[in-house]
Amino acid sequence: MTVGLFLPCYVNQFYPQVGVASLELLEKLGCDVVYPLQQTCCGQPMANSGYEHLSSATDELFMRNFHEFDYIVSPSGSCALHIKHHLHGKDHEASAKVRASMYELTEFLTDVLKVEHLDAKFPHKVGLHQGCHGQRGLMLSQMSELVAKPFSKLEKLLGMVNGIELVDLDRKDECCGFGGTFCVMEEAVSAKMGKDRVSDHTRNGASFITGADMSCLMHLEGILKRQKSAVEVKHIAEILNAG
Amino acid sequence: MQSSRDNHSTLAERFNKDEARVSWHDQTLWWIRQKRDKAAWSLGEEWEGLRSQASQIKAHTLSNLSGYLEEFEANAIANGAIVHWAADAKEHNEIVHKILQDNKVTQLVKSKSMLTEECHLNPYLETHGIDVVDTDLGERIVQLANEAPSHIVLPCIHWKKEEIGELFHKHLATPAGNADPSFLTNAARIHLRDKFLTRRVAITGVNFAIAETGEFVVCTNEGNADMGAHLSDVHIACMGIEKLIPLRRHLGVFLRLLARSATGQPVTTYSSHFRKPRQGQQLHIVLVDNGRSQQLAKEDFRNSLKCIRCGACFNTCPVYRRSGGHSYHTAVAGPIGSILAPNLDMKQYADLPFASTLCGSCTNVCPVKIDIHDQLYKWRQVLTKEGYSPKTKTVAMKTMAATLSKPGLFSFAGKWARRIMRIAPWLVNNKMNPWYKQRNMPAAPKQSFTEWYKTNRNKDKK
Numbered sequence: 001m002t003v004g005l006f007l008p009c010y011v012n013q014f015y016p017q018v019g020v021a022s023l024e025l026l027e028k029l030g031c032d033v034v035y036p037l038q039q040t041c042c043g044q045p046m047a048n049s050g051y052e053h054l055s056s057a058t059d060e061l062f063m064r065n066f067h068e069f070d071y072i073v074s075p076s077g078s079c080a081l082h083i084k085h086h087l088h089g090k091d092h093e094a095s096a097k098v099r100a101s102m103y104e105l106t107e108f109l110t111d112v113l114k115v116e117h118l119d120a121k122f123p124h125k126v127g128l129h130q131g132c133h134g135q136r137g138l139m140l141s142q143m144s145e146l147v148a149k150p151f152s153k154l155e156k157l158l159g160m161v162n163g164i165e166l167v168d169l170d171r172k173d174e175c176c177g178f179g180g181t182f183c184v185m186e187e188a189v190s191a192k193m194g195k196d197r198v199s200d201h202t203r204n205g206a207s208f209i210t211g212a213d214m215s216c217l218m219h220l221e222g223i224l225k226r227q228k229s230a231v232e233v234k235h236i237a238e239i240l241n242a243g
Numbered sequence: 244m245q246s247s248r249d250n251h252s253t254l255a256e257r258f259n260k261d262e263a264r265v266s267w268h269d270q271t272l273w274w275i276r277q278k279r280d281k282a283a284w285s286l287g288e289e290w291e292g293l294r295s296q297a298s299q300i301k302a303h304t305l306s307n308l309s310g311y312l313e314e315f316e317a318n319a320i321a322n323g324a325i326v327h328w329a330a331d332a333k334e335h336n337e338i339v340h341k342i343l344q345d346n347k348v349t350q351l352v353k354s355k356s357m358l359t360e361e362c363h364l365n366p367y368l369e370t371h372g373i374d375v376v377d378t379d380l381g382e383r384i385v386q387l388a389n390e391a392p393s394h395i396v397l398p399c400i401h402w403k404k405e406e407i408g409e410l411f412h413k414h415l416a417t418p419a420g421n422a423d424p425s426f427l428t429n430a431a432r433i434h435l436r437d438k439f440l441t442r443r444v445a446i447t448g449v450n451f452a453i454a455e456t457g458e459f460v461v462c463t464n465e466g467n468a469d470m471g472a473h474l475s476d477v478h479i480a481c482m483g484i485e486k487l488i489p490l491r492r493h494l495g496v497f498l499r500l501l502a503r504s505a506t507g508q509p510v511t512t513y514s515s516h517f518r519k520p521r522q523g524q525q526l527h528i529v530l531v532d533n534g535r536s537q538q539l540a541k542e543d544f545r546n547s548l549k550c551i552r553c554g555a556c557f558n559t560c561p562v563y564r565r566s567g568g569h570s571y572h573t574a575v576a577g578p579i580g581s582i583l584a585p586n587l588d589m590k591q592y593a594d595l596p597f598a599s600t601l602c603g604s605c606t607n608v609c610p611v612k613i614d615i616h617d618q619l620y621k622w623r624q625v626l627t628k629e630g631y632s633p634k635t636k637t638v639a640m641k642t643m644a645a646t647l648s649k650p651g652l653f654s655f656a657g658k659w660a661r662r663i664m665r666i667a668p669w670l671v672n673n674k675m676n677p678w679y680k681q682r683n684m685p686a687a688p689k690q691s692f693t694e695w696y697k698t699n700r701n702k703d704k705k
């Protein structure tokens with residue numbers, strides 16, 4: 001199976017190890033992974049700031065890079081959601097196909113590859129941060145607001161990792177406050193939200209915070225580092241590929 | 244009171260100066276969110292079905308609003324009520340004032356009504372020499388403090404009980420240092436009882452108006468609306484035109500959802516039906532548009548009129564909990580306020596749709612299933628296109644879009660950004676960078692993923 005790998009722009013630049021882990025993980029699971037070198041960004045930073053009309057050039061670029069793949073996989077709930085909902089290239093039919101071919105990494109593992117077993121080891125206490133776009137947008141897990149049966153694609157996968165211990169949080173799916181440009185436009189609230197999220201994890205004994213979105217984790221990491229905390233962030237791909 | 248020109252971000256920053264207080268505010272509201280969850284789960288599978296029903300009843304009503312309004316008016320008149328129509332806040336206030344003048348009244352009691360807050364009725368009447376006493380305990384507290392409510396259901400949620408003790412000491416002569424909630428409630432009760440007995444006019448809000456019968460329902464926990472209305476010679480009920488539901492039997496759906504969503508109670512303590520005026524009493528109903536038909540005409544934003552003002556979206560909103568109601572500088576704050584206010588004034592409220600991370604929790608709790616966070620996203624597009632975005636942001640976004648659409652430029656910029664961050668970290672780690680104020684920047688690796696890929700996987704391909 002051939003998979004086109006899409007990396008968020010900031011992951012490419014600042015967290016290459018997440019790209020490496022995603023690539024290796026998919027390869028281990030038997031995929032032939034292609035990373036189109038001309039890729040940049042999904043266009044979400046503009047669109048969420050109210051400049052959807054400026055994202056047509058990035059939309060076209062995305063189309064050029066990915067239109068021929070049956071499966072496009074990205075280790076980001078947020079970017080995957082943006083492509084699925086807001087990619088509008090000039091060629092409508094091809095755009096619809098690309099939107100339908102877009103998968104967030106964990107949902108690709110559970111729903112398409114139907115992974116039931118992983119050869120991974122991560123003997124640590126881990127707190128799972130639910131990125132809102134992945135959770136409420138892509139429904140990677142049940143949401144605390146809804147009266148419905150619990151499920152979680154992320155927890156299912158983490159459960160296959162040897163030695164891992166997931167900690168219970170007081171608020172299991174509260175937003176971390178990153179929110180794209182929100183993190184600088186609304187600095188005070190954003191930072192307070194992040195601090196509260198971090199303390200939920202540390203209070204409950206996590207040594208690592210993981211999640212399917214590096215943007216949330218980058219924000220939480222910034223706070224952890226400022227607090228000189230020993231707690232680290234790891235993208236879920238790094239844990240699923242560990243050991 | 245609400246004339247602040249500061250935007251949400253500035254007001255929120257001010258609120259965040261006292262971090263311990265922000266945590267207290269957050270936890271207080273989260274506790275209510277948890278009570279709501281419990282109440283929703285107590286209905287089990289029925290809950291989501293009720294939400295869908297309510298949403299559909301409202302959708303149907305809104306699509307046939309003019310017909311149901313006429314039906315309601317005809318039935319209300321047949322019941323003996325006097326019906327008034329107000330196109331906007333100004334007309335609403337004038338109508339109420341005229342009724343007071345006709346009855347030669349200069350004092351009145353008012354139970355909770357977010358519509359009268361939206362229309363700024365209190366300040367209007369005060370400038371005309373009318374004394375208004377809010378009888379909802381929370382509203383009375385903010386009124387004594389000369390503030391606006393910070394929450395549509397819990398107007399004084401931002402006040403601590405010790406502070407209320409001080410306020411009552413000052414205004415109601417309670418003993419200094421007494422902050423016992425039941426003592427203070429009782430003091431307020433005695434203070435209000437006198438107002439109830441001496442005022443001849445009572446204004447109430449309306450939670451639901453029923454087209455089929457021409458009656459309306461007011462939900463309170465304190466019974467203050469009933470007390471005011473029943474003791475009055477003139478009862479004025481003010482309502483937005485979206486408060487309508489077609490049939491009385493629809494009420495069960497909404498009453499079950501309203502209190503559970505608002506406070507986690509199975510039902511409000513009082514759900515009072517008003518149909519006919521008592522003999523000798525006048526019953527006025529003021530139907531107010533104030534931008535609602537304009538909102539109804541906008542397909543993307545129409546659904547916002549389904550709102551039953553339960554406040555659940557406030558309590559769940561991680562931003563609201565940490566910025567406080569006053570940071571929204573509008574009568575209806577929170578997520579729903581952020582999609583209602585720009586309809587009234589795009590320029591003044593252009594900041595509100597951006598006061599959100601689009602996390603989507605509001606949409607999930609909303610008992611009438613308003614797609615709140617999607618509407619926030621859509622308002623952002625509208626406001627930007629209409630030119631209500633800061634110029635500096637537009638320049639930044641254009642640069643960003645240009646960089647991101649050219650892979651070569653993107654790699655080049657990325658490489659230099661990382662290099663600069665390694666060589667001269669002080670260039671980004673400074674006060675000019677809002678990120679850096681309370682967060683460290685990510686470490687800048689030597690190699691991007693693209694560069695790694697070229698050396699490790701892509702040797703033979705281009």
Ligand code: SF4
Pocket residue numbers: 504549550551552553554555556557579605608609610611612613615
């Ligand atoms: S938008 Fe929904 S959740 Fe918010 S106040 Fe209105 S009805 Fe309640």
